[in-house]
Amino acid sequence: KQEVTQIPAALSVPEGENLVLNCSFTDSAIYNLQWFRQDPGKGLTSLLLIQSSQREQTSGRLNASLDKSSGRSTLYIAASQPGDSATYLCAVSFANTGNQFYFGTGTSLTVIP
Amino acid sequence: ETGVTQSPTHLIKTRGQQVTLRCSSQSGHNTVSWYQQALGQGPQFIFQYYREEENGRGNFPPRFSGLQFPNYSSELNVNALELDDSALYLCASSLGPKRGSTDTQYFGPGTRLTVL
Numbered sequence: 001k002q003e004v005t006q007i008p009a010a011l012s013v014p015e016g017e018n019l020v021l022n023c024s025f026t027d028s029a030i031y032n033l034q035w036f037r038q039d040p041g042k043g044l045t046s047l048l049l050i051q052s053s054q055r056e057q058t059s060g061r062l063n064a065s066l067d068k069s070s071g072r073s074t075l076y077i078a079a080s081q082p083g084d085s086a087t088y089l090c091a092v093s094f095a096n097t098g099n100q101f102y103f104g105t106g107t108s109l110t111v112i113p
Numbered sequence: 114e115t116g117v118t119q120s121p122t123h124l125i126k127t128r129g130q131q132v133t134l135r136c137s138s139q140s141g142h143n144t145v146s147w148y149q150q151a152l153g154q155g156p157q158f159i160f161q162y163y164r165e166e167e168n169g170r171g172n173f174p175p176r177f178s179g180l181q182f183p184n185y186s187s188e189l190n191v192n193a194l195e196l197d198d199s200a201l202y203l204c205a206s207s208l209g210p211k212r213g214s215t216d217t218q219y220f221g222p223g224t225r226l227t228v229l
Binding site: 004034036041042044046091097099101105106 | 117119146153154155156157158161163168169171201203205216217218219220221222223225
């Protein structure tokens with residue numbers, strides 16, 4: 001059974017700190033992995049998409065890495081800001097069910113000014 | 114803004130009723146996926162439509178059904194509503210399975226359904 005797990009469930013950091021969010025998945029045969037941001041009561045905003053053939057993707061202060069062999073992805077946020085406060089969701093598309101995403105339960109991030 | 118819109122924003126229904134939720138895809142996207150997100154959980158895949166045909170279904174009962182129209186807008190219908198159906202319903206549009214691993218999903222703002 002494919003599962004996606006995110007730790008920690010919640011994280012609180014002071015402004016300016018660098019931080020890492022973790023995502024693990026049970027099957028290394030993935031199609032792609034996408035990180036999303038969700039503000040309270042809102043939809044999902046796509047942050048980064050990593051294809052199965054890639055090791056990392058970068059966008060501004062965000063860097064996502066992928067290690068298929070260990071079933072892990074990390075989202076690195078540099079120089080955190082209060083506006084980064086949100087829930088971050090990891091979604092994995094597996095090779096044998098390529099048309100659907102499996103989501104983790106998310107990490108709730110609070111950046112304290 | 115992703116260009117994906119959903120209506121209505123909020124909806125309150127009672128047990129046993131039927132509901133229809135609507136989604137308008139981003140321009141040029143021929144694929145739409147629907148997800149259910151319960152409070153404090155990650156979204157769960159309901160089904161996907163590609164060029165008006167169902168293209169995969171998650172672990173949801175048949176009372177959850179959908180349609181995709183020629184303009185690629187979509188509807189999610191839920192019959193015989195239950196209390197546990199209370200959730201945020203999200204639709205996501207994409208360029209489709211032929212894009213392979215580069216296919217990014219773009220989500221709408223969601224419809225908050227409350228079943229009393």
